Amino acid sequence: MINTIQYIKHSCYIVELSNAILLFDYYIGEIPQIPADKPVYAFASHFHQDHFSFTLFSKLKGIPNVQYILSQDIQKKYNRNYFLKQGISEELYDSIHFLSHDEELTLDTLHIRTINSTDSGVAFIIDTSEETIYHAGDLNWWTWNGETEQEYEEMTKAFQTEVTKLKDTHIDLAFLPLDPRQEDRFHLGFDYFMNHVDVSSVYAIHCWDDFSVIPRIKAMDCSASYRHKIKN
DSSP: OEEEEEEEETTEEEEEESSOEEEESOOSSOOOOOOTTSOEEEEEOOSOTTTOOTHHHHHTTTOSSEEEEEEHHHHHHSOHHHHHHTTOOHHHHHHOEEEOTTOEEEETTEEEEEEEOSSSSEEEEEEOSSOEEEEOTTOSOOOOTTOOHHHHHHHHHHHHHHHHTTTTOEEEEEEEEOOGGGGGGTTHHHHHHHHHSEEEEEEEEOOTTOTTHHHHHHTSGGGTTTGGGEEO
């Protein structure tokens, strides 16, 4: 059961379940006090500095039961020696779960799946004993004004191909990009996902502190069927 959902910064949320804590894409901000009796699962979808920072490890230092699930592109960007130079012990490094796209991992009561990003790294699908949680990371329909027709077509195909992998999955809680930098196209990925995947509730991420995008998409005709699912 999902107890609380707290926004920290940008694409980072912390979700408290009845028996675990899930932390997504931390790079900056204050992490609320974590109950000592619950295991923590810290996810990082890719290496970009607005989704991953080595401060993640120092922020969670002293928490008795933490497992790290990081995208494999972080391991490629920062090799073992770099981790060690950042103060990460060999024992801790060896315990990190690095996942590429389209992989699966079972940790305790969690079953974790990944799909590919249209930018870097992965998106996470976490099945618990009671619910399914999705964090997109940078998987989005990254289409921009001024791009070529070929760029548009390639991005559209890549994004829709990944979303199709979830067509038979019910998602109780989703975190989806809603990026104002895309101007009049800011809503396209969010809207496509909500119209092609069965989602119960959704939070916007990747807003760059411009939270006006939330009421903007709620006011659009295209969101009529799902605007009540969008949480602030």
